[in-house]
Amino acid sequence: MRSHYCTDLNTTHIGQEVELCGWTNSYRDHGGIIFIDLRDKTGLIQLVCDPEDSQEAHDVASKVRDEFVLRAYGKVRARGEGLENPKLATGAIEVILSRLVVENPSAALPFVINDKDVSEEVRLKYRYLDLRTPKAYETFRLRSKAAMAVRNTLDAKGFLEVETPILTKATPEGARDYLVPSRVHNGEFYALPQSPQLFKQLLMCSGFDRYFQIAKCFRDEDLRADRQPEFTQIDIEMSFCEQDDIIAVTEDLLKAVFKEAGHEIHAPFNRITYKEAMERYGSDKPDLRYDLSMVDVMDIFETCDNEIFSSIAKDAKKNRIKALKVPQGDTVFSKRQMKGFEDYVRKFGASGLGYFQMKEDGLKGPLTKFFTEAALEQIVARCELVVGDVVFFGAGPKKLVLDYMGRFRIFLAEQMDIIPKDRFEFLWVVDFEMFEVEEGKLKALHHPFTMPKDINAPLDEMESIAYDVVLNGVELGGGSIRIHKADIQAKVFSLLGISDEEAAEKFGFLLNALKFGAPPHGGIALGLDRLMMLLTGSSSIRDVIAFPKTQRAQCQLTGAPSPVEMAQMRELGIRLREKTSH
Known part of the structure; x- marks a missing residue:
């Protein structure tokens, strides 16, 4: 049916007769001369329908609309000077039509293909249209x-x-x-x-x-x-x-x-x-494109004057107290933001979230009053803090702390936009x-x-x-x-x-x-x-996935899952219980 795919053609084919197949990507009528961008799996090429070249092809082209399936016959020529399109692989050439066949018209589209604002539910219902994009x-x-x-x-x-x-x-x-x-x-x-x-x-x-x-x-x-x-x-x-x-x-x-x-x-x-992954990153699948690793500070907190922390620190087998350093976090996050982070970790069961700011004259924060100068110096050394850093603390049962601090680590990386998008870290x-x-x-x-x-x-x-x-x-x-x-x-x-x-x-x-x-x-x-x-x-x-299910495990395209005939149910020996109203 075709002599070439659209982007197989280039300036070496100028003067050749070709036969192309595909879909109407766009249609323009410029004062009687019709331009059609024909699309196939390789990309686009411009077709030109001039009544002086073929009135028959022009008559057919005048009825063409988006997503019509076409067969196009014509001769390759160079585009006019200054009319090239460097964005297209075929932007230096076009095909002058001698004949055009509509293999199949298209009904009015439920959405414009490639429109990113269309809901996923609609796109999945018409998945065969959604898949027509070059990206798909x-x-x-x-x-x-x-x-x-x-x-x-x-x-x-x-x-x-x-x-x-x-x-x-x-x-x-x-x-x-x-x-x-x-x-x-x-x-x-x-x-x-x-x-x-x-x-x-x-x-x-x-x-x-x-x-x-x-x-x-x-x-x-x-x-x-x-x-x-x-x-x-x-x-x-x-x-x-x-x-x-x-x-x-x-x-x-x-x-x-x-x-x-x-x-x-x-x-x-x-x-x-596995043990190191959980203890340092709070996850058995840590993302190592960025650091933000946790440090154990149980022994330091055991000596503090806060009874909640000191009692947690006495059972190193069941509990954890983890420090998470954020380099230069004091320059990135306001004090209000840092207090707000507590709301984030509470969603995952945390009872609270402490933090220190590393200033020129040492650690500052609401928890410092519970620690001796020597203990604060230990925290600075253990977490390798420098001026401008912030360190957050999670304390409580081991499984809970590792979970919410691991989530918090990812949350902070996203907030700070420090995750490299073009890197693969295995x-x-x-x-x-x-x-x-x-x-x-x-x-x-x-x-x-x-x-x-x-x-x-x-x-x-x-x-x-x-x-x-x-x-x-x-x-x-x-x-x-x-x-x-x-x-x-x-x-x-x-x-x-x-x-x-x-x-x-x-x-x-x-x-x-x-x-x-x-x-x-x-x-x-x-x-x-x-x-x-x-x-x-x-x-x-x-x-x-070519034809995926929604988050409710439904296929919008086919309507699966769906009821079946009672006769088929009886044949399988299945009887459904009637739904009861409450």
Whole structure:
């Protein structure tokens, strides 16, 4: 249908007859001569309809409007002197039409394409129009290139791409499952996979050695800017490997993907332990494009005259007192602003927020009266304060303080506008805790198949061989060395309060596989959507998914989820409860 794409043409094609296809990007009638900017996936070219060249083409062009689908026939010529458009790749040429065909007219548009003021709800309802922008095309071209880079890199390293089931068994993996009722087995359900975790371990037990998959995963959880109910992950598993082997493969993979996007990144990435990440940055995915790290000052506050602080400081196991220095914060923030920061941290459970200002004659602030001169000097030395700095203090239960001070760190960086927008800062977080306590119950911090460093270590000190890769404060992915020995797996289940019967019911097929010569193995899963969000500088994961759901897990385009016929429900053995009014 076409001889060229629009931006394939340049001054070397002057005088050639061409056939082009695309959409009307804009239409102008200048005193009888009609100009049409034709758009295809590569960009724009100007078409000229002069009745002296072709009255027939001119008659058709006079009826053309935005987003009409056109086939254009004509000859390439140079634009007149002074009429070039340096903003266009084809700005030095135009096509004089001899024939124009409207393949399809367009109805009146619900919004102007590329209008940034249109609500996301409307844009998602007409997503096929929203995707017609050059930026959207470039986003998905890059996503396609990234997927190819993943496949080529892993293929060269001996990985085998294997698809795992979408209809599978419900297992506890941290979020709610999406369930699919079985018509053949009434009252029973499949689950859509939250990840291919169990199947990729089974592939290692099958002797496949190295597996990968660009896998669809599903989680029924509360949504936000970087979450969707269905998402895509780069899933990797290796046999006879250690943590460093998986990290090396992942770094090579990310280098290849970023190279496709025109970015050179360097490995090895920095590493930090989970404990250090939490204690210094209040997050297991710290953004290290800027500093603002926390310092422990428990011992100094233990000697102060404020009973609240001193009592908190006496229990270093349960509590924390953290100092967060803001270089030259005294010149950036007013005293009123600094008092207002207390309102911010209170939203996350803080009972208050103290601060000192570093002046020429020493520390100043409402808390100084509770400290001796020697203690104040200790604070200056510990926090490495110079004149103009401000230091903020959070005190209270460990988990609470680390959380709100970590959030406060990000908040301050945003307020001060010190986060570099054009920098990629990769980080490995390693040596995660094996367990955490949630609502009084012990649970695996990653998942119950993660290999502990020492199964005999005390519970509150047990670490796992687990690792997350972080980019600019966003968790790109995580993984672990898996448990491949039945006795260790049984002990972990026991610690988690999972009985032999429950383990057999939920994970029996994996536990059986571990009895038949399972190799040491481990892997990682990287979020492709999150990766593309960061690569393209998008503010939401929805921008890099062709047909995403809203934050209420709805598809504005198709109207999903939607009711189904009662006959279909009966066939599946499902009866809905009537809604009760309150």
